[in-house]
Amino acid sequence: MNIGEIARRSGVSRSTVSYALSGKRRVSKVTQQRIQAVIDELGYRPNATARALKEGRTRTIGLVIPPAGRRLTDMQLGFVASVVDAAGRADLDVLLSPSGGEHDRSFERMVGGKRVDGVVLMEIRLEDDRVTRLRQTGLPFVGIGRTHLPEEMSWVDVDYETLISKCVHHLADLGHRRIALVNRSAELVAAGYGPGHRAQSGFARAVAERGLDSVQSCCADDAQSGAACVEALLGQHPGLTAIATINEAAMPGMYRALEQAGLAVPRDFSVTGVAAQHWAENLHPPLTAADVPADELGARAVELLIQRIADPATPHLSLLLTPAISLRGTTGPARPREPGR
């Protein structure tokens, strides 16, 4: 059933039906009603594909998420949920593409085939092939995250560098002298994952400023790895009294390892870092952390994208958030660990 069928049954031309539907030209009241009656009777809905072809836009945005296999972190889930939600509010559909670096088929279908009007890109690397490709096609896009040349794109991001630095200063203020950074996985950091690198440099800067002893450590995105990582850190660095981390998924395991080592948080050991607000609040005990408002970021990314789609010539905009650290009681004054603990 198509617009021609409606036209025939209403005894008018296809263009009249189209105008009746869109209201872009006047249609007489009787005709309008006759057409509407037929439409209601048959339950007609215009074919979105045909409309997209003619109009040159699909009313769909692409959302590029990390590739299959890895589970999304709570923060990433927050991004996805809020992007989908914000898109829905703007009557845009969302096409999902799980794709990492090199030309993924689904990414290429989406971008090359012009299936979407714009793209929200997650988990951006300092050098990112997908950004290159998007720029080359001229398709509007917005990053949740940014490359090493942030002026040349639109993005929203969390200032991991400053935040981790703040965490370190907070710990130093409490008297901690030896602090570890627990980063995301080694592969991710090696691949140039932005937050991983920026956390490293913020951490390095702050420990230098405060003259602290420090350890950097990478950890896969799951609880077991988190536990193993902390266990190793405790064993190898007896003077360690605090951890700052950006690895959400590892946090529960980190707590567990501390508990098993007989270290109470925050009495014997302090933990802080950066996490989605929802995640930090729901950990047990709730984590003192810089609360990333994932929901807001995703919505903002969509706003920027909609703007770029409307006018691709608009200058690049960006939004760098530096949320405050919420004190929830997982950090406390430094207290030397007893040997063996």
Added chain:
Amino acid sequence: MNIGEIARRSGVSRSTVSYALSGKRRVSKVTQQRIQAVIDELGYRPNATARALKEGRTRTIGLVIPPAGRRLTDMQLGFVASVVDAAGRADLDVLLSPSGGEHDRSFERMVGGKRVDGVVLMEIRLEDDRVTRLRQTGLPFVGIGRTHLPEEMSWVDVDYETLISKCVHHLADLGHRRIALVNRSAELVAAGYGPGHRAQSGFARAVAERGLDSVQSCCADDAQSGAACVEALLGQHPGLTAIATINEAAMPGMYRALEQAGLAVPRDFSVTGVAAQHWAENLHPPLTAADVPADELGARAVELLIQRIADPATPHLSLLLTPAISLRGTTGPARPREPGR
């Protein structure tokens, strides 16, 4: 840049370019190469929308997820991830629609506008408007979950009824005489959410068979509610020694409440239920539970859907999984609770 541009630059007709690309008719070697050279030079990719219009299929499937606002459970995330993954392997794109009951705009766009070749429906209710609508349009669909008339649709599902019954029997075998079911949220159950109802009836059946005392309780999908729920249960039912639950998100809170009540699991209190395998394993302590293979279910749903898309006349197929209970040590012999605990 379109196929006409390629044709002009290669000095052939548009149809020849099309045939060169699709291989559906022979094209001479020289022409083939000339066309390919132009395509490579310009980086041409056929427009997916135009192709979809002509072919009458979009090579896209819709995935209907629970509406915005509620966070997805780990199991639901597993479904989403595996559906997206399986679709990608079949070179299908995934269009996301967060929509619950009554005519959501995004659902209507997707289904009414024929934006997809088929739909995977999550979180199905016993009576489900979306199923009605899909059936009416004739669009192929597969449910992850089923209505109260399962013969009339294709679906994959977990046999919550049997599984919860097994959990109860397992607890009864260990000597527990008073058992609570912690269900999903009251609103969800009231709305006719399938697993909620089936868990209720499986529970009721099993406690009747074993002549047990029982309590049924609903609980919102988050840790805090889980804690509150268990606290209330412990207070109101001193004889309670075990819980069976299907509420993943509440589990961490349930553990916490037990701990705070001074009850050790499994020494003083037993917990079991149904959860995504990954989730049960990663809880601390790991939960004795019927392990739902969420990844497999999603993939199977896509397989069924692909089949229905290829031949919509094919009889309905379904897959009801009843995974075994993995003993991970959160259930043990019943032991009377001391008063006040």
Added chain:
DNA sequence: ATCTTCAGTCGAACCGATTCGATATCGGGG
């Protein structure tokens, strides 16, 4: 030399909408 066959290519129709210019009809003004 004529007829067949076949490989290779072209032109046109089509998918289902939107949109522009043209046309028909009608009432009112001169």
Added chain:
DNA sequence: CCCCGATATCGAATCGGTTCGACTGAAGAT
């Protein structure tokens, strides 16, 4: 009575592909 303008509607072109039937020319058969 004729002309004008407004209103309502129509027909055709268009978006960018795919596909079918027809056409061309050269090779092979008779």
